[in-house]
Amino acid sequence: NAGVTQTPKFQVLKTGQSMTLQCAQDMNHNSMYWYRQDPGMGLRLIYYSASEGTTDKGEVPNGYNVSRLNKREFSLRLESAAPSQTSVYFCAILARDKINTEAFFGQGTRLTVV
Amino acid sequence: KQEVTQIPAALSVPEGENLVLNCSFTDSAIYNLQWFRQDPGKGLTSLLLIQSSQREQTSGRLNASLDKSSGRSTLYIAASQPGDSATYLCAVNGGATNKLIFGTGTLLAVQP
Numbered sequence: 001n002a003g004v005t006q007t008p009k010f011q012v013l014k015t016g017q018s019m020t021l022q023c024a025q026d027m028n029h030n031s032m033y034w035y036r037q038d039p040g041m042g043l044r045l046i047y048y049s050a051s052e053g054t055t056d057k058g059e060v061p062n063g064y065n066v067s068r069l070n071k072r073e074f075s076l077r078l079e080s081a082a083p084s085q086t087s088v089y090f091c092a093i094l095a096r097d098k099i100n101t102e103a104f105f106g107q108g109t110r111l112t113v114v
Numbered sequence: 115k116q117e118v119t120q121i122p123a124a125l126s127v128p129e130g131e132n133l134v135l136n137c138s139f140t141d142s143a144i145y146n147l148q149w150f151r152q153d154p155g156k157g158l159t160s161l162l163l164i165q166s167s168q169r170e171q172t173s174g175r176l177n178a179s180l181d182k183s184s185g186r187s188t189l190y191i192a193a194s195q196p197g198d199s200a201t202y203l204c205a206v207n208g209g210a211t212n213k214l215i216f217g218t219g220t221l222l223a224v225q226p
Contacts, residue, residue: 033213033214035216040218041218042118042203042216042217042218042219043203043205043216044216045213045214045215048213058213090157090158092158092214094207094214101145101146101207102148102160102163103148103158103160103205103207103214104160105150105157105158106157107156107157108156108157
């Protein structure tokens with residue numbers, strides 16, 4: 001979706017390798033999220049950030065770290081990748097105005113850990 | 115803990131049929147509910163957003179309803195088309211924490 005950009009789109013890692021998934025938004029909103037999507041399990045929240053400088057754990061935070069360097073960027077790091085982390089990862093923002101709060105998603109990162 | 119369930123998990127219909135997708139949630143203290151569409155290998159596209167104070171929202175052939183007290187939402191698709199084939203996901207926003215909790219989705223196939 002326009003406004004939320006994820007990189008890379010695809011990645012293959014060997015077990016034990018590390019990598020950082022990047023997410024950037026140009027919509028100037030405070031709340032940013034990282035989800036993973038697995039077959040039959042829907043989207044599960046890994047970490048979220050309500051504002052610059054704050055981060056909180058979601059449903060499945062183990063094995064991940066995050067960093068909210070500024071309002072625009074929210075990165076997800078795998079320090080030592082495991083095959084169980086093979087998934088599609090989505091970054092999202094929650095856009096708030098006076099009336100609505102609506103979620104917008106990036107196009108996803110397909111990660112395979114072998 | 116909020117749990118979101120979508121029924122059915124998969125649905126196949128002939129072109130032209132009207133259909134209903136269901137979403138239920140266990141905690142009625144929601145801020146809003148959002149329906150998304152996801153095409154294979156793609157991201158999520160927002161279809162409709164219903165605030166907790168609203169009963170329904172319409173966009174073209176799509177109509178979403180919300181009954182917060184019973185913890186239910188439905189997505190009605192009129193005159194279905196093969197291009198409607200996708201996975202449809204609902205998500206509730208719990209408000210205070212601004213966490214979006216998703217259902218597991220309904221995979222829709224519209225046969226020409």
